[in-house]
Amino acid sequence: MSVTLRPSEALNLWHMVTLGLVREDSHDFSARQISILLTVYLEPPPHTVRGLAAKLQVTKPVITRALDTMGRLELVSRRRDEADLRNVIIQRTVKGALFIERIGDLIVSSGKELPR
Amino acid sequence: MSVTLRPSEALNLWHMVTLGLVREDSHDFSARQISILLTVYLEPPPHTVRGLAAKLQVTKPVITRALDTMGRLELVSRRRDEADLRNVIIQRTVKGALFIERIGDLIVSSGKELPR
DNA sequence: TCGGATTATAACGCTTCCGTAACAATCGGA
DNA sequence: TCCGATTGTTACGGAAGCGTTATAATCCGA
Numbered sequence: 001m002s003v004t005l006r007p008s009e010a011l012n013l014w015h016m017v018t019l020g021l022v023r024e025d026s027h028d029f030s031a032r033q034i035s036i037l038l039t040v041y042l043e044p045p046p047h048t049v050r051g052l053a054a055k056l057q058v059t060k061p062v063i064t065r066a067l068d069t070m071g072r073l074e075l076v077s078r079r080r081d082e083a084d085l086r087n088v089i090i091q092r093t094v095k096g097a098l099f100i101e102r103i104g105d106l107i108v109s110s111g112k113e114l115p116r
Numbered sequence: 117m118s119v120t121l122r123p124s125e126a127l128n129l130w131h132m133v134t135l136g137l138v139r140e141d142s143h144d145f146s147a148r149q150i151s152i153l154l155t156v157y158l159e160p161p162p163h164t165v166r167g168l169a170a171k172l173q174v175t176k177p178v179i180t181r182a183l184d185t186m187g188r189l190e191l192v193s194r195r196r197d198e199a200d201l202r203n204v205i206i207q208r209t210v211k212g213a214l215f216i217e218r219i220g221d222l223i224v225s226s227g228k229e230l231p232r
Numbered sequence: 233t234c235g236g237a238t239t240a241t242a243a244c245g246c247t248t249c250c251g252t253a254a255c256a257a258t259c260g261g262a
Numbered sequence: 263t264c265c266g267a268t269t270g271t272t273a274c275g276g277a278a279g280c281g282t283t284a285t286a287a288t289c290c291g292a
């Protein structure tokens with residue numbers, strides 16, 4: 001199964017959602033930050049810095065910095081891996097889950113309003 | 117008419133597309149920048165700094181700075197309004213149009229691959 | 233014509249992010 | 263028990279964005 005969209009519909013949807021995010025949000029996230037957030041919240045744990053860096057195809061410091069920022073905002077948290085102390089496990093937070101949920105709702109409602 | 121999505125589908129779609137943008141793109145755009153770009157390319161001209169600032173609900177310097185960056189990348193261009201020299205008209209470029217087209221294709225193909 | 237309103241930009245000090253390179257901590261096999 | 267490999271973070275100089283405030287150019291009505 002799949003979602004069928006024409007290019008113009010796809011772009012209009014993206015436009016509406018992004019505009020919604022910009023307008024209601026004080027924080028202006030980058031594609032990388034959103035990508036990290038969605039990976040952590042949509043894909044099965046555990047998530048590590050190395051794993052995220054590989055998935056996004058960026059360097060590890062990029063992940064570390066993004067986690068610093070989003071950790072400060074309490075959208076994710078970090079914990080040492082007990083089994084291998086070199087690893088850091090990135091965990092979900094209540095605040096982060098609510099944020100993701102809000103984005104989901106925004107996409108859904110934008111899809112509903114989408115002219116075709 | 118509209119696009120019907122469940123929240124989980126919506127988020128998965130967003131995840132796939134954002135991930136695609138991060139992976140293939142050297143430049144890491146913010147929600148504001150993408151928003152400006154989509155507004156310029158999807159909504160009827162003319163586009164001015166003031167108009168974009170009002171639409172995004174951000175200050176004008178935010179728009180000016182974003183236009184500086186994206187102008188440097190040749191994704192948009194600026195021209196004085198002949199009729200009112202205080203205004204700056206933001207114009208589309210070939211490079212920008214191709215970029216937008218690429219995003220559209222990315223969303224469409226991600227929608228197709230979306231598990232339901 | 234002149235003066236307030238409007239438009240976009242520049243300037244300011246500050247924060248965040250960049251890529252690269254160096255680093256400390258830890259692991260695990262020889 | 264070493265010692266190379268691995269993990270995540272820090273350090274670095276530079277670029278870019280922030281919000282606020284100031285400024286130059288232009289408009290337009292009294």
